[in-house]
Amino acid sequence: MISLLNKANSVDSVSLLGGKGAALARLAHGGFSIPATLCLHSTAYDDFLAANGAREKIQLELARKDFKEMRWEEIWDASLRIRNLFLNGRFPDQLASQIREYVERHFVGKAMAVRSSAPDEDAGHTSFAGLHESYLDIRGVEQLFDHIKKVWASLWNDRALLYRQELGLDARQSRMAVVIQDMIDSDTSGIVFSQHPDQPGQMVIESVYGFNQGLVDGEIEPDRWIVDRKNGSVLSLSEANQPRQAILRDGHGLHKQEVVGSQAAKPSLSNEELAAVGNLALDLEKYFGCPQDCEWTFSNGKLIVLQSRPVTSLAVGDQKDERSWYFSLHRSFGNLIKLQQEIEGTQLPAMAEEAKALEEIKLESMSDLELAAEVERRMAINQKWVDIYWQQFIPFAHGMRLFGEVYNDLIKPDEPFEFVSLLAGNAMLSTARNKLMAELAALINEDPQLAGQLNRGYLSAITHEEFLVKLNQLKRGFGNLFSSQTDLVDEQDSQKMLFAVLGQFAKKPMQSTRETAAQEKVKLFLEKARLAQLAFSGQEILDLGRASYRLRDDDNIYLGKIEQQLAVAVSEAKKRLDDQALFGKAEPERIIKALRGEKIDAVSSGAAKSKEATTLKTQIKARQLTGQPAARGIARGPCRLIQDPSDLASFQEGEILVVDAIDPNMTFVAPLAAAIVERRGGMLIHGAIIAREYGIPCVTGIPEAMTLITSGQVITVDGYLGIVTLGGKGDD
Amino acid sequence: MTQPQETEKEIRKKISALLESQLLAVLASQRHGQPYSSLIAFAHSKDLRHIYFVTPKATRKFINLISEPRVSLLVDSRSNTEVDFHQAEAVTIMGVVSEVGEDDLAACRSLYLTRHPYLEEFIHSPSTAFLQVTVRSYILVNNFQHVMELHMTDDHDIFA
Numbered sequence: 001m002i003s004l005l006n007k008a009n010s011v012d013s014v015s016l017l018g019g020k021g022a023a024l025a026r027l028a029h030g031g032f033s034i035p036a037t038l039c040l041h042s043t044a045y046d047d048f049l050a051a052n053g054a055r056e057k058i059q060l061e062l063a064r065k066d067f068k069e070m071r072w073e074e075i076w077d078a079s080l081r082i083r084n085l086f087l088n089g090r091f092p093d094q095l096a097s098q099i100r101e102y103v104e105r106h107f108v109g110k111a112m113a114v115r116s117s118a119p120d121e122d123a124g125h126t127s128f129a130g131l132h133e134s135y136l137d138i139r140g141v142e143q144l145f146d147h148i149k150k151v152w153a154s155l156w157n158d159r160a161l162l163y164r165q166e167l168g169l170d171a172r173q174s175r176m177a178v179v180i181q182d183m184i185d186s187d188t189s190g191i192v193f194s195q196h197p198d199q200p201g202q203m204v205i206e207s208v209y210g211f212n213q214g215l216v217d218g219e220i221e222p223d224r225w226i227v228d229r230k231n232g233s234v235l236s237l238s239e240a241n242q243p244r245q246a247i248l249r250d251g252h253g254l255h256k257q258e259v260v261g262s263q264a265a266k267p268s269l270s271n272e273e274l275a276a277v278g279n280l281a282l283d284l285e286k287y288f289g290c291p292q293d294c295e296w297t298f299s300n301g302k303l304i305v306l307q308s309r310p311v312t313s314l315a316v317g318d319q320k321d322e323r324s325w326y327f328s329l330h331r332s333f334g335n336l337i338k339l340q341q342e343i344e345g346t347q348l349p350a351m352a353e354e355a356k357a358l359e360e361i362k363l364e365s366m367s368d369l370e371l372a373a374e375v376e377r378r379m380a381i382n383q384k385w386v387d388i389y390w391q392q393f394i395p396f397a398h399g400m401r402l403f404g405e406v407y408n409d410l411i412k413p414d415e416p417f418e419f420v421s422l423l424a425g426n427a428m429l430s431t432a433r434n435k436l437m438a439e440l441a442a443l444i445n446e447d448p449q450l451a452g453q454l455n456r457g458y459l460s461a462i463t464h465e466e467f468l469v470k471l472n473q474l475k476r477g478f479g480n481l482f483s484s485q486t487d488l489v490d491e492q493d494s495q496k497m498l499f500a501v502l503g504q505f506a507k508k509p510m511q512s513t514r515e516t517a518a519q520e521k522v523k524l525f526l527e528k529a530r531l532a533q534l535a536f537s538g539q540e541i542l543d544l545g546r547a548s549y550r551l552r553d554d555d556n557i558y559l560g561k562i563e564q565q566l567a568v569a570v571s572e573a574k575k576r577l578d579d580q581a582l583f584g585k586a587e588p589e590r591i592i593k594a595l596r597g598e599k600i601d602a603v604s605s606g607a608a609k610s611k612e613a614t615t616l617k618t619q620i621k622a623r624q625l626t627g628q629p630a631a632r633g634i635a636r637g638p639c640r641l642i643q644d645p646s647d648l649a650s651f652q653e654g655e656i657l658v659v660d661a662i663d664p665n666m667t668f669v670a671p672l673a674a675a676i677v678e679r680r681g682g683m684l685i686h687g688a689i690i691a692r693e694y695g696i697p698c699v700t701g702i703p704e705a706m707t708l709i710t711s712g713q714v715i716t717v718d719g720y721l722g723i724v725t726l727g728g729k730g731d732d
Numbered sequence: 733m734t735q736p737q738e739t740e741k742e743i744r745k746k747i748s749a750l751l752e753s754q755l756l757a758v759l760a761s762q763r764h765g766q767p768y769s770s771l772i773a774f775a776h777s778k779d780l781r782h783i784y785f786v787t788p789k790a791t792r793k794f795i796n797l798i799s800e801p802r803v804s805l806l807v808d809s810r811s812n813t814e815v816d817f818h819q820a821e822a823v824t825i826m827g828v829v830s831e832v833g834e835d836d837l838a839a840c841r842s843l844y845l846t847r848h849p850y851l852e853e854f855i856h857s858p859s860t861a862f863l864q865v866t867v868r869s870y871i872l873v874n875n876f877q878h879v880m881e882l883h884m885t886d887d888h889d890i891f892a
Contacts, residue, residue, distance in 0.1 A: 620739075
């Protein structure tokens with residue numbers, strides 16, 4: 001189940017050793033110098049799975065929902081659960097002692113590199129290198145065990161799952177071998193293409209001082225030679241502008257730093273070394289029978305092959321489909337910190353200022369043409385912020401995922417989403433708004449006169465000062481709670497709706513959000529992080545995760561205010577257009593045309609859409625629907641479907657909220673709800689976040705939620721298992 | 733909102749495919765409130781309205797059915813390996829048993845024999861009864877916990 005790759009060992013089966021392992025075995029067998037290398041066969045993966053009953057658990061996780069219906073976030077959630085399955089798994093005794101024996105014989109006191117070696121990783125003409133994980137500077141057998149598990153788990157990481165078809169990933173039979181290598185000292189490292197992908201007569205050599213990791217992951221700029229294949233003459237050399245190098249800091253992983261002194265003044269390879277690399281590439285090409293893409297290193301003057309594979313076109317990252325955008329969501333700690341500064345320091349204040357400036361504009365005094373221009377301008381402003389939202393805010397949400405991975409690595413919790421409880425407790429705008437609403441409700445409860453005035457609709461008669469101050473605070477801070485972008489609910493109606501909701505708040509004792517993150521868990525995490533000596537402190541990654549979590553909620557509230565200002569302008573325009581039937585639900589584009597007196601089509605697509613929402617009359621009935629268990633707990637009660645923000649006004653205390661996609665502008669009914677069910681899936685989406693804040697059960701990712709569940713129906717929400725059961729106690 | 737939705741046609745197709753794939757079903761009958769289950773060889777009508785099976789008249793299940801014709805059947809695609817947990821489907825069938833009348837007998841027997849040609853002698857024996865379950869509803873379970881119901885009448889109460 002494990003073999004040492006050397007000249008004498010002729011095992012080179014790809015299904016056993018994986019692509020990388022098999023290529024290394026062939027190199028060793030051919031007499032090329034490679035670092036001391038062990039390969040853990042793919043059968044060891046099978047053994048581990050069998051010992052932990054994990055194969056069916058993975059299949060259950062992946063069969064939860066049709067892949068086509070899974071959003072990227074749900075794929076990430078699934079892969080996190082699978083990763084946790086591996087982290088908490090136990091090595092079968094025989095396998096563990098075998099690994100221990102080999103490591104003690106060949107790697108004692110040495111830093112190891114632990115690399116994935118999937119059978120399909122480098123197959124064919126496309127390369128999926130980099131999809132799975134590799135780890136550097138691993139020391140000791142216990143660390144090795146942990147990292148073997150992580151490499152195995154990476155067979156099912158979100159990136160691999162996105163490319164499952166191309167990879168032929170199949171939970172029934174996919175397996176992963178693991179390559180364990182001595183991280184030998186590297187003076188200079190690099191890559192060589194024995195044949196330039198575009199110029200068949202040329203060879204490409206890239207080189208950096210130190211380890212080649214920085215070069216391979218694109219963070220360190222190399223010196224680059226183009227060499228004539230026939231005679232080895234240098235056709236061109238472009239030197240790195242600011243040479244940097246990756247060096248190993250004992251037990252602290254790789255560290256990147258500037259190259260200084262005499263080394264900085266000259267290229268990283270001498271002419272002799274360059275020729276040696278060129279010759280090696282040609283030898284490899286001859287041995288393997290096709291042009292090679294090889295990673296090499298000079299260690300104490302000796303040229304060593306780290307890996308070699310056929311020159312391929314890169315499959316990942318250069319595609320036009322949206323998967324490459326998902327890939328861009330994986331950000332490093334440093335990148336996320338920069339993003340946080342940009343968002344909190346620049347974008348959010350600018351957004352608030354812009355919304356305020358728009359609010360102050362007097363639309364009533366504009367001419368029709370001026371108003372048309374203003375609607376157009378607001379559409380552009382809204383679009384600008386929507387773009388920024390996608391470019392910066394959404395990627396920043398990866399901060400909590402990064403924290404989650406670090407937390408799970410260090411703590412290995414039974415529940416893979418335990419980390420979310422450490423993120424909560426920060427002041428989120430939505431919970432601040434809900435608190436304000438609860439305080440208003442409390443004032444109504446305390447003062448029968450105020451309650452009476454509200455009930456009878458004598459709003460102008462209200463003199464309760466504290467109530468008016470808080471009401472004003474709510475309006476100023478959060479705008480009109482019941483408007484959507486194209487459908488503005490007027491001020492008076494909105495106020496009535498608000499009082500209806502406050503009436504529901506008043507029925508319920510004031511509910512506080514959960515305790516700020518369990519202090520014990522925070523303490524344990526910080527302690528473990530300190531011992532693990534990560535590249536960042538535990539507090540730093542926790543702060544990043546918390547900022548990311550808070551912003552995921554807050555950014556929508558800011559964006560909501562901009563959208564509302566567009567809605568205000570559209571609403572003013574609608575008032576001026578006579579035909580409500582024609583313009584009632586029309587998009588801003590049509591409104592602009594109408595204001596300008598241009599001809600428009602008779603049927604608005606907005607009107608057409610509303611017809612689709614008719615419910616199907618059929619003899620089929622859903623009894624039990626499955627989704628993701630996004631917040632624990634169980635609740636039963638009548639449900640209310642929210643088709644439009646104005647439906648929120650009729651929400652009754654104790655009902656179950658069923659929505660297509662909840663956004664934070666809608667979550668003010670969460671404190672009233674017994675549970676939340678959401679069509680859109682994910683463990684870290686708004687519905688899940690707010691449900692965890694209030695400690696109510698939540699199930700997300702039920703594709704049929706809005707079509708198979710009907711308002712008023714009694715449903716049971718099982719937030720432990722992610723199941724929604726339709727029908728009451730006994731049956732219907 | 734254009735999320736996919738299982739239509740009645742799709743559910744019917746899934747149930748038909750499951751019935752088609754299996755030769756045997758578990759039949760639950762009862763006596764004095766005591767449930768009793770038996771394995772039976774079944775066939776079904778294309779419109780899913782009826783399930784047919786044959787039983788010797790001297791059996792406990794036949795006697796049970798005479799006094800309480802309401803039954804439940806279970807048909808499933810388990811392979812008795814762990815993949816069942818994400819792969820197997822099961823359908824619970826609720827209905828009422830009666831003997832097939834003379835008019836329909838020939839057609840029903842021929843349908844049944846297409847599924848179970850080896851039972852020719854058995855079904856023609858004077859000691860057996862050729863029975864039909866008139867289905868009230870199907871409850872289809874797949875993906876571990878996804879449950880959909882197909883009702884053949886307007887009364888959707890499973891336990892009526």
